[in-house]
Amino acid sequence: MNIRATYRLQFNGEFRFADAEALVPYLDRLGISHVYASPITQARSGSTHGYDVVDPTIINPELGAEEGLRSLVAALRSRGMGLIIDIVPNHMGVAGGENAWWNDVLKHGQGSRYAHFFDIDWRDKLLLPILADPLDEALESGAICLDVAGDQPALVVHGEHRLPLAPPSSRAVAEAVQAGDIAALKQVLAQQHYRLGWWRSADDALNWRRFFTVNELAGIRVEEPDVFEATHALYFRLWEQGLIDGVRVDHVDGLTDPAGYCRTLRRRFDQLSRPAQAPCGPAYIIVEKILGAGEGLPLDWGIDGTSGYDFMEEAALIMHDPAGDAPLAAMWSAFSGRDPDFEDEELRARQELLSWAFEGQLQRCVDAFVALARSAPETQGLTAGMLRRAICRLIWVFPVYRTYGIGQDAPVTDAAVRNRVAKAQQRFTPPGEGSVADVVLDWLGGTGPGEPALAADAVRQFQQLSAPVAAKAVEDTAFYRYGKLLSRTDVGSDVTQFASDAQAFHQSCLYRAEHFPQSMLATATHDHKRGEDARARLAVLSAIPDQWQRSVGELDRIGSAIARRMNKGLKDAVHGADRYMLYQMVFGAWPDGLAADDRTGLAHFAQRLSQWQQKALREAKLRSSWKRPDIAYEDACDSWIGQLFADAEAVAIIHALVDRTAGAALANMLLQTALRYTVPGVPDLYQGTELADFSMVDPDNRRTVDFTRRSALLEADDADPKLALIVRLLKWRRDHPALFSAGSYLPATVTGPKAANMLAFSRALQNVRLDCVMAFRCGAQLFGSARTVPEAQWWEDTKVQFARGSRISAREAFVGGPVYLRLWT
Numbered sequence: 112m113n114i115r116a117t118y119r120l121q122f123n124g125e126f127r128f129a130d131a132e133a134l135v136p137y138l139d140r141l142g143i144s145h146v147y148a149s150p151i152t153q154a155r156s157g158s159t160h161g162y163d164v165v166d167p168t169i170i171n172p173e174l175g176a177e178e179g180l181r182s183l184v185a186a187l188r189s190r191g192m193g194l195i196i197d198i199v200p201n202h203m204g205v206a207g208g209e210n211a212w213w214n215d216v217l218k219h220g221q222g223s224r225y226a227h228f229f230d231i232d233w234r235d236k237l238l239l240p241i242l243a244d245p246l247d248e249a250l251e252s253g254a255i256c257l258d259v260a261g262d263q264p265a266l267v268v269h270g271e272h273r274l275p276l277a278p279p280s281s282r283a284v285a286e287a288v289q290a291g292d293i294a295a296l297k298q299v300l301a302q303q304h305y306r307l308g309w310w311r312s313a314d315d316a317l318n319w320r321r322f323f324t325v326n327e328l329a330g331i332r333v334e335e336p337d338v339f340e341a342t343h344a345l346y347f348r349l350w351e352q353g354l355i356d357g358v359r360v361d362h363v364d365g366l367t368d369p370a371g372y373c374r375t376l377r378r379r380f381d382q383l384s385r386p387a388q389a390p391c392g393p394a395y396i397i398v399e400k401i402l403g404a405g406e407g408l409p410l411d412w413g414i415d416g417t418s419g420y421d422f423m424e425e426a427a428l429i430m431h432d433p434a435g436d437a438p439l440a441a442m443w444s445a446f447s448g449r450d451p452d453f454e455d456e457e458l459r460a461r462q463e464l465l466s467w468a469f470e471g472q473l474q475r476c477v478d479a480f481v482a483l484a485r486s487a488p489e490t491q492g493l494t495a496g497m498l499r500r501a502i503c504r505l506i507w508v509f510p511v512y513r514t515y516g517i518g519q520d521a522p523v524t525d526a527a528v529r530n531r532v533a534k535a536q537q538r539f540t541p542p543g544e545g546s547v548a549d550v551v552l553d554w555l556g557g558t559g560p561g562e563p564a565l566a567a568d569a570v571r572q573f574q575q576l577s578a579p580v581a582a583k584a585v586e587d588t589a590f591y592r593y594g595k596l597l598s599r600t601d602v603g604s605d606v607t608q609f610a611s612d613a614q615a616f617h618q619s620c621l622y623r624a625e626h627f628p629q630s631m632l633a634t635a636t637h638d639h640k641r642g643e644d645a646r647a648r649l650a651v652l653s654a655i656p657d658q659w660q661r662s663v664g665e666l667d668r669i670g671s672a673i674a675r676r677m678n679k680g681l682k683d684a685v686h687g688a689d690r691y692m693l694y695q696m697v698f699g700a701w702p703d704g705l706a707a708d709d710r711t712g713l714a715h716f717a718q719r720l721s722q723w724q725q726k727a728l729r730e731a732k733l734r735s736s737w738k739r740p741d742i743a744y745e746d747a748c749d750s751w752i753g754q755l756f757a758d759a760e761a762v763a764i765i766h767a768l769v770d771r772t773a774g775a776a777l778a779n780m781l782l783q784t785a786l787r788y789t790v791p792g793v794p795d796l797y798q799g800t801e802l803a804d805f806s807m808v809d810p811d812n813r814r815t816v817d818f819t820r821r822s823a824l825l826e827a828d829d830a831d832p833k834l835a836l837i838v839r840l841l842k843w844r845r846d847h848p849a850l851f852s853a854g855s856y857l858p859a860t861v862t863g864p865k866a867a868n869m870l871a872f873s874r875a876l877q878n879v880r881l882d883c884v885m886a887f888r889c890g891a892q893l894f895g896s897a898r899t900v901p902e903a904q905w906w907e908d909t910k911v912q913f914a915r916g917s918r919i920s921a922r923e924a925f926v927g928g929p930v931y932l933r934l935w936t
Contacts (some may be wrong), residue, residue: 112358114395114789115844117195117795121813122171123159123638128179134570135186137822140453142841145193146358147795150346151180159813160637161197162361163204163328166211167342171266174651179602184354188388193356197394198346199341200372201365203229206327207271212598213329218275218923219786220304230330231322232475237305240313240326241272250293255307257288257299266299268307277303293648311738315470322365323579323587324468330575332653334367347379350394357395359418362511364400364578365627367571369679370412370522377413397631402580403511404605406625409524415769416623416630417796420603423634425619426786427598427646430779432888435596435653436609441546442660443595446667447688453593453606458588461507463732465580466632476502476576480551487560493547501540501547502573504847508535512581513574518567529556537601555721590640591731594692597699598649601640610653613639613870617858618874624791624856632787635797636812643797644833645699646766647779650770652698654890662768663694669761670694671752677747685751689724693752696807697765703803707766717756721749723807758792766880775893778900778929779830782885784833785930788840789857789874789883801834836930843881843934850876863909869921871911882913884924884931900925 120131128918131146138146150161161171170177184194205213212225220226221233231237243251249255249268258267263282276284276299283302284352287295292337300307308316313326320330333339349355360376363369364387370635373396380394402421408414425624431920440451442776450456460550464475477499484490484498509532514525536548553559555570590600599606634643652659670690671683678684697720705712725745727737735741755761780803787794797804799816802824806812824830844851852875859882871884892901906921913919923929 113144113390113848114195114793115144115848115851116142117145117631118143119147119343119637119795119797120800121147121149121175122151122161124157124173125815127173127909128175128183130184132179132186132269133820135183135190135192137818137825139190139192140825141801142845145195146183146187146873147359148197149196150197150199150361150700152199152514153209155209158204159810162199163206165200165204165207165209166178167199167203167311168345170345179754181354186644188804189352189386190248193390194354195359196346196349197353197359197361198343199361200331200333200342200374201362202322202328202330203274204327205329210287210362214275216275217303218710221780228331228337230332232318235306235318236303238269238312238316238318239272239274239305240307240308240310240317241268242307242309243269245309246307249309250296254793255300257284257296259284259288266779267301274303274305286429299685303649313471316467316473317471318489320472320575322362324582330365332367333372339352339372343376343379347383350380351383351385353389356390357397357415360396360398361692363398363697365575367400367575368411368515368517370515371517373414374410390510390822397629401512401586401603404607406511406528407622407719408630409515409522410626411522416627416792418490419633419636419792420617422623422630422787422790422792423601423636423639423643424605425616427604427609427650428608428633429616429786429887430647430655431596431599431610431651432650432780432890433610435656438656438660439653440595440813442656442663443593443691446691447594447686449688450591451595452710453595456593457585457606458507458591460584460592461580461754464584464588465503465506467581467732468918469576469580472572472576472579473499473502476569479565479572480554483554483561483565483569484550485558486562486565489560489900491549496549497544497547498545499727501548501551504534504536504539505548505551506580507539507578507580508532509577510535512578514555514577515574516555516557516570518554518557518570519563525556533932563682566715589729589734591727592688592697592733594688596649596652597641597692597695598646602636602638603627603849612867613858613861615857617723617872620790620856621858626853628791630792631795631916633793634783634787635705635800635812637797637809639806640811641699643783643800644776644780644803645805645807647783648769648772648776648805649699650779651775651890652695653773654888655772655894658768658771658894659801662764663691666761666764667691667716669758670751670755673751673758677754679750684747689728689734690751693720693724693748694765696720698768700805700807701765701769702805705766707762713756713762717752719807719811721752723811724752724812726750735874748932771895772893774896775890778886778889780833781836781899781928781930782887784836785840785883785885785932786845788837789851790872791931794844796837799838802831803833826889830930840932847879847934849936850874850879851879854881857914858916860910860912862912863921864907865905865909865921869909869911871913873913873915875915878936880915880917882917882931882935884911884919885920886925886929888919889929900929 152164153166153169154161155163170180173795215225254269257269258265283299286300322328366372392610397416418847441798444451478500481495484493515522516525524725674683674685731739854874854876857873861869874881886900889901903922909921911919
């Protein structure tokens with residue numbers, strides 16, 4: 112099965128299978144081989160993303176149900192194309208009363224046939240943290256009542272949540288309705304398998320695993336064979352019937368045993384036969400996995416690779432100029448008053464999130480290790496306090512999402528992680544407690560004492576705690592607090608590394624070519640915090656920190672004056688850190704073609720920025736938060752943005768900088784695009800990003816795509832430069848699929864004064880070869896010009912020697928732009 116190139120589509124009630132089917136001719140002309148779909152199983156009504164699955168056994172009716180899916184696949188197959196789907200094995204949506212499995216658990220408790228489907232600690236009743244106020248206040252206000260009008264009596268909370276009642280409580284319900292008092296209602300509540308709680312109690316008291324900090328998404332125990340089969344039966348049927356060619360596994364690190372899960376998934380797909388007319392070959396399996404610094408994807412999981420965050424980071428690093436690191440850090444610190452180093456910012460976020468958001472899960476983890484310690488004579492003396500402190504310190508410094516041991520053994524790759532953690536935690540550990548951390552690490556490595564079953568549970572609890580803490584503390588907190596350069600704080604970024612060189616990039620490509628040649632290559636996703644071309648434009652600032660400092664200084668002269676006026680001169684109404692991040696977003700996300708005097712366009716852009724600002728403030732959890740929004744401060748920021756955009760001088764400053772960096776930004780855009788379609792792996796194109804993508808974080812990056820415009824440009828003679836490059840490379844991938852799927856990756860030798868500004872390599876298979884030369888980190892030379900590559904004389908006598916013998920000089924290579932491509936056949 113040759114998956115040449117994918118196109119990611121976000122399905123929802125506004126974009127259904129029929130809409131995708133109408134796009135198939137366009138995608139075929141573009142050169143795409145597979146549609147890569149967001150989750151297609153039944154999600155909560157009105158879901159805009161599909162990850163809140165309420166029934167994994169059927170196709171979402173809001174998308175067109177199975178009939179619509181079959182029609183889409185028929186259209187794809189008629190053109191030799193296929194479908195890859197996103198699957199969600201880690202959690203299910205449990206809000207809104209639409210999940211029949213969850214409702215059965217609420218009704219029957221541990222007696223439910225689905226009780227073991229969900230990761231629930233049944234030492235207490237299942238907590239439902241859905242009350243706007245503490246229980247007694249909710250009862251007094253009448254927020255909780257009984258409804259006996261239908262066939263089945265139900266508990267209604269806030270007029271929104273309809274909860275099933277345990278069968279034995281029907282007599283008590285009748286008495287409560289007749290009595291009409293709170294005491295009787297309390298008797299009904301006491302007879303349920305669940306207990307109602309204030310929503311703010313969830314972080315401390317929730318007794319079931321959720322997805323990150325989302326109370327509406329409950330973790331499922333896919334490690335149980337019957338749960339695996341029940342939740343995956345539809346996917347296997349779709350594969351067996353030839354309707355899908357592969358899957359992308361969402362949040363694989365949330366599972367109890369990712370390695371075991373992936374191997375089982377591969378084995379089950381391999382056991383199934385396919386129709387003769389369906390593409391042959393094994394199922395394509397990739398996983399959503401954030402790789403930490405120095406972390407490699409395990410080689411023995413039986414998968415084809417990741418969904419591409421690692422490549423997104425590799426491409427980002429090559430665009431950034433190391434010369435900008437120190438001056439940009441100094442600017443950030445001056446504006447924000449915060450530490451210029453990310454490590455301390457990450458540490459604070461980890462400490463705070465573990466304390467604020469994961470107390471309940473942390474306590475269950477500690478309890479599991481206490482039980483394990485008491486099962487062996489040599490560890491019986493370890494107290495809960497000792498273990499809690501050790502676990503916290505380890506998670507504060509954990510360099511990756513998680514380890515993969517299962518309590519009795521651990522992969523060799525885990526040892527390096529444990530060694531790093533052991534050293535890093537020492538600065539927080541007082542004399543006498545280091546041995547406690549050591550034994551916890553032994554348990555994680557499968558060598559600690561105690562009962563095997565208890566060890567497996569304790570290790571699972573730790574791993575399913577370390578992963579969400581990393582995600583929420585780093586990506587969803589520290590990345591919103593740290594603003595040295597926002598192009599370096601995106602999903603999968605290692606912020607401690609500002610830039611890399613051609614040699615490091617080559618090494619990554621060689622490794623992928625050897626071990627994961629079909630891994631996905633992504634530069635934009637539904638989860639990115641800034642669009643791929645917004646990052647490319649922001650990366651230019653790393654090459655021109657002096658010019659940026661002058662421009663942002665002029666801009667903040669206006670912005671800070673506005674902030675002071677808003678607060679009657681007492682102090683800035685908008686914090687300097689928030690202003691500085693906003694200035695970067697205005698620059699990076701400036702819409703393509705927006706004129707400085709387009710008042711309607713500016714107002715629309717300002718509105719989008721305000722929405723981004725609100726989310727950024729709440730995720731940062733410094734001056735506002737999701738749990739307790741500071742509406743006054745958020746309104747001040749919104750007003751400040753409006754006044755900034757109403758100031759013609761401020762708008763002119765940003766517009767001028769966008770204009771003066773246009774050539775350098777386009778050069779980065781074309782570099783990033785060319786890399787995605789030429790290096791080893793399967794390139795993915797996120798919906799709409801065949802044109803410039805200056806989007807912001809969701810929901811901004813999930814806006815409706817104008818496919819009519821893109822289709823017209825595809826047919827035009829003077830196509831957009833980014834689109835033209837994509838079409839050219841996708842044509843070559845269609846004409847020579849083996850070159851890109853199995854061809855060698857051969858780094859070229861670059862010599863001369865400007866060798867550090869060139870990336871060159873070949874892809875070769877038998878007598879077919881593609882030579883590639885790309886200019887990078889030329890922003891300083893391109894500043895103020897519309898050119899996308901420095902003038903010929905700047906390159907002097909820099910030359911490229913390809914591995915197969917051909918040569919070219921930089922002056923020859925860059926006659927037509929920053930990307931040189933030559934296909935030899």
